[in-house]
Amino acid sequence: MGVLCLKLKIINYKLRLVVHRKEDKMNIIKEYTEKVFEDIKHIDEENNEYWLARELGKILEYGEYRKFLPSIKKAMISCEKSGQNVDNHFAQMDVMVNIGSNAKRKLKDYKLTRYACYLIVQNSDSSKPVVALGQTYFAIQTRKQELSELEYNNLTEDEKRLYRRNQARKGNYNLNKTAVNSGVKDLARFHNAGYKGLYNGETADDIFKRKKLRYREDILDNMGSEELADNIFRIAQTDAKLKRDKVDNEYTANSIHYEVGKEVRNSIKRLGGTMPEDLPTPNNSLKELGIK
Numbered sequence: 001m002g003v004l005c006l007k008l009k010i011i012n013y014k015l016r017l018v019v020h021r022k023e024d025k026m027n028i029i030k031e032y033t034e035k036v037f038e039d040i041k042h043i044d045e046e047n048n049e050y051w052l053a054r055e056l057g058k059i060l061e062y063g064e065y066r067k068f069l070p071s072i073k074k075a076m077i078s079c080e081k082s083g084q085n086v087d088n089h090f091a092q093m094d095v096m097v098n099i100g101s102n103a104k105r106k107l108k109d110y111k112l113t114r115y116a117c118y119l120i121v122q123n124s125d126s127s128k129p130v131v132a133l134g135q136t137y138f139a140i141q142t143r144k145q146e147l148s149e150l151e152y153n154n155l156t157e158d159e160k161r162l163y164r165r166n167q168a169r170k171g172n173y174n175l176n177k178t179a180v181n182s183g184v185k186d187l188a189r190f191h192n193a194g195y196k197g198l199y200n201g202e203t204a205d206d207i208f209k210r211k212k213l214r215y216r217e218d219i220l221d222n223m224g225s226e227e228l229a230d231n232i233f234r235i236a237q238t239d240a241k242l243k244r245d246k247v248d249n250e251y252t253a254n255s256i257h258y259e260v261g262k263e264v265r266n267s268i269k270r271l272g273g274t275m276p277e278d279l280p281t282p283n284n285s286l287k288e289l290g291i292k
Contacts, residue, residue: 053110075119164228197261
């Protein structure tokens with residue numbers, strides 16, 4: 001009986017080893033699937049993530065960039081058909097690449113959003129395992145960035161703040177590009193014009209002082225979800241109006257930002273809402289909560 005128990009223990013031990021080895025192998029595969037696209041991800045000065053088309057093409061096993069371009073073009077068509085602004089997701093840019101003998105050449109590339117990458121892998125050769133992997137990865141990650149109204153309502157206040165803060169960050173990134181294209185040279189003054197319209201004359205510095213923030217704290221990181229929503233609306237409407245009116249000078253751009261901010265404020269008042277400067281400042285900034 002003792003020998004039988006010993007044999008059973010040995011068999012059980014060997015089975016556990018097999019299971020652990022299989023789990024280790026699965027963990028290695030899982031790490032690879034998560035890392036292969038994350039490793040080529042970049043973060044710009046506005047803390048927005050992006051990928052470069054040439055790097056993505058190599059990961060997707062396209063030997064030559066010209067053979068990858070048809071997938072990019074198809075993705076851009078899909079983007080346009082979905083009602084999205086193609087330039088916001090496929091920003092053309094120049095990159096310097098090494099061509100040997102310490103020489104470099106300037107080549108065309110695309111700065112891609114996560115959504116752009118999702119569309120590209122959907123239009124790539126799905127017979128390649130890495131493309132199929134990319135289709136799953138970007139579909140899941142893109143979906144994580146989208147919330148239904150029900151899902152949003154089920155979030156905690158801090159989670160809502162994070163969601164709105166990311167929207168504001170991306171909105172400001174697009175607004176900055178539009179403002180520069182509209183002739184704006186002093187972005188700080190341009191943004192203050194919008195704040196002054198929305199906050200009854202307060203500049204970003206005035207808001208900073210009223211909230212009693214510490215040195216270098218970001219005012220947007222210290223807003224509740226409702227106040228962030230007010231600013232997101234201001235940002236989006238200013239961006240749209242600058243483009244719609246084809247503004248080409250700084251004075252007009254600043255005036256539009258102020259008027260849009262003021263109109264958002266008037267809308268809040270007409271609806272019986274709370275003025276943004278009267279909304280409470282959260283006890284903790286998003287950075288203090290460890291949320292970036």
